[in-house]
Amino acid sequence: MINEIIGTILICAGIAFDFFGVLGLVRLPDVYNRLQAATKCVTFGTAGILLGVLIIQGFNAFGIKCIIGIIFIFLTSPVGAHAISRAAHRAGIKLTGESIVDIYAEDKELKESSTK
Amino acid sequence: MKIIRWVTGVIIVALFMYFNFFIMELTTLIKLINVLLFSILFVLIRVIIGRTAADRLVAVDILGVLTIGILALLGLFYNESFFMDIGLIWALLSFIATLSFAKILEGRSLDD
Numbered sequence: 329m330i331n332e333i334i335g336t337i338l339i340c341a342g343i344a345f346d347f348f349g350v351l352g353l354v355r356l357p358d359v360y361n362r363l364q365a366a367t368k369c370v371t372f373g374t375a376g377i378l379l380g381v382l383i384i385q386g387f388n389a390f391g392i393k394c395i396i397g398i399i400f401i402f403l404t405s406p407v408g409a410h411a412i413s414r415a416a417h418r419a420g421i422k423l424t425g426e427s428i429v430d431i432y433a434e435d436k437e438l439k440e441s442s443t444k
Numbered sequence: 445m446k447i448i449r450w451v452t453g454v455i456i457v458a459l460f461m462y463f464n465f466f467i468m469e470l471t472t473l474i475k476l477i478n479v480l481l482f483s484i485l486f487v488l489i490r491v492i493i494g495r496t497a498a499d500r501l502v503a504v505d506i507l508g509v510l511t512i513g514i515l516a517l518l519g520l521f522y523n524e525s526f527f528m529d530i531g532l533i534w535a536l537l538s539f540i541a542t543l544s545f546a547k548i549l550e551g552r553s554l555d556d
Contacts, residue, residue: 336472343480343513346483347483349506350506354486354489366506367502370509374513378516384520385520390525396532397532397535400532401509411547416498421498
């Protein structure tokens with residue numbers, strides 16, 4: 329009984345994180361802002377849903393599959409986000425006009441000037 | 445113009461939440477799955493209108509992660525564990541697709 333209550337609370341928190349992350353994906357002005365909001369929030373939300381299902385089900389086949397899913401999401405989602413942001417910056421997509429610093433572009437200029 | 449957009453968005457979200465949680469007579473799990481499906485509608489809006497290729501790539505990546513959550517809740521509803529197998533395979537294929545599309549977007553070929 330206590331398992332179902334804790335699991336349902338975790339599932340509701342995860343769904344709230346998912347919804348706000350997707351809201352940020354629609355609302356924010358830039359590729360990089362959208363990537364930050366969407367990846368962090370949605371990863372944590374889906375991991376919360378899987379943790380709630382694990383607590384409700386216990387350690388049977390379903391629970392073990394949920395543990396494997398949590399580990400896999402936490403390993404692969406930052407790698408995908410990093411690859412997308414690096415590719416977008418190298419493909420020449422501009423930052424939004426309100427942003428104040430771009431460390432990666434300064435770094436590339438410094439490296440080019442040092443090699444010449 | 446900005447106020448009109450804000451008011452339209454708030455009215456759409458509030459109408460959906462009101463009809464989902466107070467009007468429809470459904471089980472609690474089905475109501476929660478409905479919220480995730482509504483989120484997927486927003487992701488599809490970003491896929492359709494999204495200005496550059498990187499926006500669409502981010503949206504498709506997020507769509508894969510949301511689908512794992514829906515499949516886990518469906519497995520809890522039907523009390524079957526094979527839905528999570530589909531979720532794991534979906535996560536694997538989504539990860540590989542994201543990496544390869546990012547490489548193509550960067551301008552390199554796949555065997556680089």
